[in-house]
Amino acid sequence: MRASKMLIATAKEAPQEAKIQSHILLLRGGFIKNLVAGVYNYLPFGLRVLNKIETIIREELDKSGCQEILSSAIQPKELWEESGRWSKYGSELFRFQDRHNREFCLGPTHEEIFTSLARDLIKSPKQLPMNLYQIQTKYRDEARPRFGLMRGREFKMKDAYSFDRDEAGLEASYQEMYDAYSRIFKRLGLECKPVLADTGAIGGNGSHQFMALSKAGESDIVYCDCGYAADVEKAEAISTENSNEELLPIQEVETPNKRTIEEVTNFLGVDTKKLIKSIVYKDTETNELVIACVRGDREVNEIKLVNAMNTAEAFLSFATEEDIKSLGSIHGFVGPQNTKCKVYVDNEVAQMHNAVCGANKLNYHLVNVNYGRDFTGIVLDLRKAVDGDLCPCCGQPMKLTRGIEVGQIFKLGTKYSEPMGLTYQNQEGKNVPMVMGCYGIGVTRTMAAIVEQYNDEFGIKWPLNVAPYHVAVCPVSLKDENQVNLAEKIYQTLKKNGIEVIIDDRDSSLGFKMKDWELVGLPYVIVCGKKANEGIIEFKDRMTNSKTEINYDDAINKIICAVEDIR
Ligand code: ATP
Ligand code: MG
Numbered sequence: 001m002r003a004s005k006m007l008i009a010t011a012k013e014a015p016q017e018a019k020i021q022s023h024i025l026l027l028r029g030g031f032i033k034n035l036v037a038g039v040y041n042y043l044p045f046g047l048r049v050l051n052k053i054e055t056i057i058r059e060e061l062d063k064s065g066c067q068e069i070l071s072s073a074i075q076p077k078e079l080w081e082e083s084g085r086w087s088k089y090g091s092e093l094f095r096f097q098d099r100h101n102r103e104f105c106l107g108p109t110h111e112e113i114f115t116s117l118a119r120d121l122i123k124s125p126k127q128l129p130m131n132l133y134q135i136q137t138k139y140r141d142e143a144r145p146r147f148g149l150m151r152g153r154e155f156k157m158k159d160a161y162s163f164d165r166d167e168a169g170l171e172a173s174y175q176e177m178y179d180a181y182s183r184i185f186k187r188l189g190l191e192c193k194p195v196l197a198d199t200g201a202i203g204g205n206g207s208h209q210f211m212a213l214s215k216a217g218e219s220d221i222v223y224c225d226c227g228y229a230a231d232v233e234k235a236e237a238i239s240t241e242n243s244n245e246e247l248l249p250i251q252e253v254e255t256p257n258k259r260t261i262e263e264v265t266n267f268l269g270v271d272t273k274k275l276i277k278s279i280v281y282k283d284t285e286t287n288e289l290v291i292a293c294v295r296g297d298r299e300v301n302e303i304k305l306v307n308a309m310n311t312a313e314a315f316l317s318f319a320t321e322e323d324i325k326s327l328g329s330i331h332g333f334v335g336p337q338n339t340k341c342k343v344y345v346d347n348e349v350a351q352m353h354n355a356v357c358g359a360n361k362l363n364y365h366l367v368n369v370n371y372g373r374d375f376t377g378i379v380l381d382l383r384k385a386v387d388g389d390l391c392p393c394c395g396q397p398m399k400l401t402r403g404i405e406v407g408q409i410f411k412l413g414t415k416y417s418e419p420m421g422l423t424y425q426n427q428e429g430k431n432v433p434m435v436m437g438c439y440g441i442g443v444t445r446t447m448a449a450i451v452e453q454y455n456d457e458f459g460i461k462w463p464l465n466v467a468p469y470h471v472a473v474c475p476v477s478l479k480d481e482n483q484v485n486l487a488e489k490i491y492q493t494l495k496k497n498g499i500e501v502i503i504d505d506r507d508s509s510l511g512f513k514m515k516d517w518e519l520v521g522l523p524y525v526i527v528c529g530k531k532a533n534e535g536i537i538e539f540k541d542r543m544t545n546s547k548t549e550i551n552y553d554d555a556i557n558k559i560i561c562a563v564e565d566i567r
Helices: 021-028 044-063 077-083 111-121 167-187 261-268 302-309 321-326 347-351 443-453 481-496 510-520 530-534 552-566
Strands: 032-036 039-042 074-076 094-097 103-106 130-139 154-164 192-196 207-213 219-223 229-231 251-254 276-283 288-295 316-318 342-346 355-358 364-369 378-380 399-413 423-425 431-433 435-442 471-475 501-503 524-528 536-541 546-551
Touching: 021 032, 021 443, 039 044, 044 130, 044 154, 044 167, 044 443, 074 077, 077 103, 077 111, 111 130, 111 154, 111 435, 130 167, 154 167, 154 443, 167 192, 167 207, 167 399, 167 435, 192 219, 192 399, 207 219, 207 443, 261 355, 261 364, 276 321, 276 355, 288 302, 288 347, 302 316, 302 342, 302 378, 342 347, 347 378, 399 443, 435 443, 471 481, 471 510, 481 501, 481 524, 481 530, 481 552, 510 524, 524 552, 530 536, 536 552, 546 552
Parallel strands: 192 229, 288 342, 342 378, 471 501, 471 524
Antiparallel strands: 032 039, 074 103, 094 103, 130 154, 154 435, 192 207, 207 399, 219 229, 219 399, 251 364, 276 288, 276 316, 355 364, 399 435, 423 431, 524 536, 536 546
């Protein structure tokens, strides 16, 4: 391609709202252009990268025996009612009506569609196991679309669904996908950790997230050298509270206007570890109020709470001051004792001796509060795991790191096949539900994750197999015939050999061109300069930022070999 004819949309600056490297560099490099919050246009470089990521995904899934289809983004309400999700999905679902007032949504995911396809089209159990996938645009009206391609309202996902006769079949299908995902992320050059993930309402222990390690990630992961790794939402938090303090008599103390943890601990001169944090939550579906108790220096893991309450994340919210009053308590002075609602107590809190908590009375707290004697509740693991927590597998301290969730795989079991009547006839002639798995990769988010792992102060450093082009050839001066002729010769030879090459025939300075290609992140640049008449060029490798003067033939061979290696 000739640069002079290309839509190159590089920019010196990114808009203020771009905070993380992938957002900044994908905008500045002219890969994407924002339309409205969380919605992007993909420009030529961006689309080329996206297509390459998709090709790698397709190749690996096809190797695993998956079959590709393409379904619509438009999904009828009726299917979502069959699964029971129409009322549960909440405001992330883009809903709309057609001219006949029939209701639809734009698919945020496709379990209902694939289950109904399988119900209509899989005729015999002999066709099982089957795994169908697509690479398709998804829509989620995210509360906070941000970070560019990381969290969009429109994004591309690869979603796959497996259909098996039984649990053992699902195990095998799941493992097959786990392995395919590991190969995909490896080929994409991503440093990725598979971690145990929460299955939410689905239940069971059957989900992994694939986390690309990065400070820019929105997920916290704990991991241990023994191999255990889990999302903090899922990670079991082990209690090491082991007090042998003698139990003291409970006392009410005045704490005028002291509501926050900091205010109360400062006022009473106690450590935050001595406090019981009591948070009132509301299930907005049933209007049930509950109190969740964790130690003052801990955080409630809302996923664990949602699972214990048997509700959905979308329904969980903080109680209002009015709600708290209805429990006979008051905001800032809530405690778990003598209350009308269910109390969920973290393991650690149940072990605390002589703790401090709100007295359910304006301007008062209680001291020397003890579980069992002064209050009770449902004791469970309710807090978020933190750095240094002990590993539930081997007991060693775990480390905390951040990751970008680029994929997630789930053992669904019969969650969709049962309500939606996706069955097959078993050997006894009985209709039994198929056992399903589902498997997602955020394709556009993966593109951002690669940029997060491959960049420097000059721009992006694409791994060769996802780079928009492999190489740019730049004559230093368009007026120098030797340089232009050599550049043209190199360009034609590379093109003939199937290399994706740009000849930079723009009438601008070499410095300007080099800045562009560094920002765009092409793996190689060939500069035809002063020594063009001797056949010597400057060869730049973006990954190492090294420059060498070599014969043009050697440069061509180097590139052809490198590209052959990744094909
Ligand atoms: P998250 O927790 O980040 O909101 P999720 O768990 O809701 O994601 P899944 O339903 O598991 O997402 O979707 C499969 C994959 O799609 C995710 O692993 C992620 O890579 C990608 N994805 C999900 N939401 C978005 C989004 N808003 N923008 C871009 N990619 C997304
Ligand atoms: Mg997920």
